[in-house]
Amino acid sequence: MPYVNIRVAGTLSKEQKAEISAGVTEVITRVANKPANSVLIFIDELPHENIASAGQLLQPPAK
Amino acid sequence: MPYVNIRVAGTLSKEQKAEISAGVTEVITRVANKPANSVLIFIDELPHENIASAGQLLQPPAK
Amino acid sequence: MPYVNIRVAGTLSKEQKAEISAGVTEVITRVANKPANSVLIFIDELPHENIASAGQLLQPPAK
Amino acid sequence: MPYVNIRVAGTLSKEQKAEISAGVTEVITRVANKPANSVLIFIDELPHENIASAGQLLQPPAK
Amino acid sequence: MPYVNIRVAGTLSKEQKAEISAGVTEVITRVANKPANSVLIFIDELPHENIASAGQLLQPPAK
Amino acid sequence: MPYVNIRVAGTLSKEQKAEISAGVTEVITRVANKPANSVLIFIDELPHENIASAGQLLQPPAK
Numbered sequence: 276m277p278y279v280n281i282r283v284a285g286t287l288s289k290e291q292k293a294e295i296s297a298g299v300t301e302v303i304t305r306v307a308n309k310p311a312n313s314v315l316i317f318i319d320e321l322p323h324e325n326i327a328s329a330g331q332l333l334q335p336p337a338k
Numbered sequence: 339m340p341y342v343n344i345r346v347a348g349t350l351s352k353e354q355k356a357e358i359s360a361g362v363t364e365v366i367t368r369v370a371n372k373p374a375n376s377v378l379i380f381i382d383e384l385p386h387e388n389i390a391s392a393g394q395l396l397q398p399p400a401k
Numbered sequence: 402m403p404y405v406n407i408r409v410a411g412t413l414s415k416e417q418k419a420e421i422s423a424g425v426t427e428v429i430t431r432v433a434n435k436p437a438n439s440v441l442i443f444i445d446e447l448p449h450e451n452i453a454s455a456g457q458l459l460q461p462p463a464k
Numbered sequence: 465m466p467y468v469n470i471r472v473a474g475t476l477s478k479e480q481k482a483e484i485s486a487g488v489t490e491v492i493t494r495v496a497n498k499p500a501n502s503v504l505i506f507i508d509e510l511p512h513e514n515i516a517s518a519g520q521l522l523q524p525p526a527k
Numbered sequence: 528m529p530y531v532n533i534r535v536a537g538t539l540s541k542e543q544k545a546e547i548s549a550g551v552t553e554v555i556t557r558v559a560n561k562p563a564n565s566v567l568i569f570i571d572e573l574p575h576e577n578i579a580s581a582g583q584l585l586q587p588p589a590k
Numbered sequence: 591m592p593y594v595n596i597r598v599a600g601t602l603s604k605e606q607k608a609e610i611s612a613g614v615t616e617v618i619t620r621v622a623n624k625p626a627n628s629v630l631i632f633i634d635e636l637p638h639e640n641i642a643s644a645g646q647l648l649q650p651p652a653k
Contacts, residue, residue, distance in 0.1 A: 276597075276598070276599050276641055276648065277597060277599070278530055278597040279594065280593075280594070280595040281593075282591075283592040283624070287622060289513050289521070291621050292513055292516070293516075293520075294617075295618060295621050296516030296521060297519045297520070299614050300516065300518065301519065302610055303596070306613065307598060307606055309598070311519055312517070312518040314518065314519065315515070315567055316517075317514065318510075318516075319382075321380060321381075324355055325383070326381070328375070329375040329377065330360045330374055331359070332352070332356050332359060339409070339454060340407060340408060340409040341406075341593055342405065342408075343406040345404040346433060354432050357428075358429060358432050361424075361428035362429075365421055365428065369420045370409060370413060378593060384507075384508070388481060388509070389402055389504070389507070390482075390485030390489065390503075391402060391504055391505075392489065392503065393490065393500055394482075394485070395482050404506060408632055418576055418579070418584060419583075419584050422579030422582055437581050437582055438580070439581075440582065441504055441578070441579070442578065443467060443534055443573060444579075447632060447633075450604050450607055452630070452633070453607070453608075453611030453631040455628075456611055456612045456626055457608075458604070458608050465535070465578055465585065466533060466536070468532070470530075471528075472528070472559060473529070483558045484554055484555060484558050487550075487554035487558065488554055491547055491554065492551075495543050495547050496539060496543055541639050545646075548642030548647060549645045549646070552644065552645035553645065566644065567643055569636060570640040570642075571636070
């Protein structure tokens, strides 16, 4: 506790996941006065075609 | 905002995902008076063996 | 199964919840070929100040 | 209804998923007086590097 | 880690929440070989009218 | 997109919610190269007795 779920389209590198986790944990522990060791983060990476905005599936980025 | 999460057993085709996303967005924007461009939908496709009903794992459909 | 979670800012009337539930269930059962009686929907109504877009909390609608 | 979501790091065998589903359904139906056939469970298996505790990504278990 | 989310219609007593939490944690730690102190459970209690099955809102229990 | 769900025990002030939202959005947009206006955050505040760690309900903080 606290629990954080981050859901993104596409994939993140392990370095991005580590940096996001460290940064989000720092923000929550500092602002909400929660001990850092209580923050649990789950990151979900979904294919672009599994996410829709405004009723339209996301397009994968051009290569 | 609004956020919608749809979780199904097995897989959906891209066409099914597009049609569900368009239909669900239409319903929510019409009934709840939310702008369509604010509706965000995430679709999760899980293996049948990761879902249980009445304490029993779902069986995959016969081929 | 399927499971649907709809999260909105502010409140919906019981009539809106009923109409959204009926409509979303119709879309999913028709497009994904799932039996209607298997569709489970949970609607979460959150205060505007518990939702942020672009890093800013949502403003409640003017009265 | 009720809906249960279980999220773990790494993978579970089909036998573990079946046993967890049966056990969790038994607990909820017994304690909360809900009919067993109404309990719906979704199990998410995430890579260790998609979960962080105390701001650090989980390490996969040594082989 | 693991994270468990239990969502029910109506309310549970504190005793029911405690007994469900103890029971679910016991099942997961025993079957999945996870340390008990790593299991985090969040229980959401929703009004019956915020849950729909088969396209119909749940009815609250008769008093 | 991305979608972030933050779940805490107890309540946060509006100022804390604003600061957490701004900070988390900054981290994700900077590290994952996502446009800030695409980050959607939902904050859930739960009673302590609805959260369990290690099979025990959380105790509310002493006054």
